Amino acid sequence: MPKVVSRSAVSSSTDAQPTASSTAALRVYYCICGEFILVIDKSLASLPKRTTDSAIVIRSQDSEAGKARVFKLNVVMKDPILIERQGGHERQYRLHCPRCSLLVGYQSTPLPIKSGPFVYILKGALTQLQGQVPSDAFEDEKLIQS
Numbered sequence: 544m545p546k547v548v549s550r551s552a553v554s555s556s557t558d559a560q561p562t563a564s565s566t567a568a569l570r571v572y573y574c575i576c577g578e579f580i581l582v583i584d585k586s587l588a589s590l591p592k593r594t595t596d597s598a599i600v601i602r603s604q605d606s607e608a609g610k611a612r613v614f615k616l617n618v619v620m621k622d623p624i625l626i627e628r629q630g631g632h633e634r635q636y637r638l639h640c641p642r643c644s645l646l647v648g649y650q651s652t653p654l655p656i657k658s659g660p661f662v663y664i665l666k667g668a669l670t671q672l673q674g675q676v677p678s679d680a681f682e683d684e685k686l687i688q689s
């Protein structure tokens with residue numbers, strides 16, 4: 544008599560659909576030189592921006608204010624610089640394209656990447672032009688953002 548136990552195992556695995564669909568919605572961003580820089584679970588255009596320099600804010604650690612985004616960066620970090628801000632200075636550990644050294648973003652803490660609460664991507668530094676995102680992937684976007 545054949546057992547049907549394996550069947551229930553198969554059907555329960557379909558409950559893992561949310562993971563599969565969020566993977567499908569990953570966005571890929573490139574440096575203007577064509578180097579792959581960032582893959583992230585949400586469109587950069589939909590993320591908040593800093594008021595100081597309009598950099599895109601990617602939450603890199605879970606906090607009471609929200610969950611960290613799922614993302615991976617392909618960058619090299621250079622020596623920190625001090626930026627003058629209203630009311631003081633800000634230390635920026637700058638992130639550069641590994642191929643052409645273009646500045647693409649920064650964080651406020653030393654390596655590793657994501658060691659601080661946020662990673663910032665400079666406005667206009669990255670493009671999705673080389674992305675292999677299928678056009679129907681954008682249909683999920685409304686669902687995810689709602």
Ligand SMILES: [Zn+2]
Pocket residue numbers: 574575576577578640641642643644645
């Ligand atoms: Zn580059």
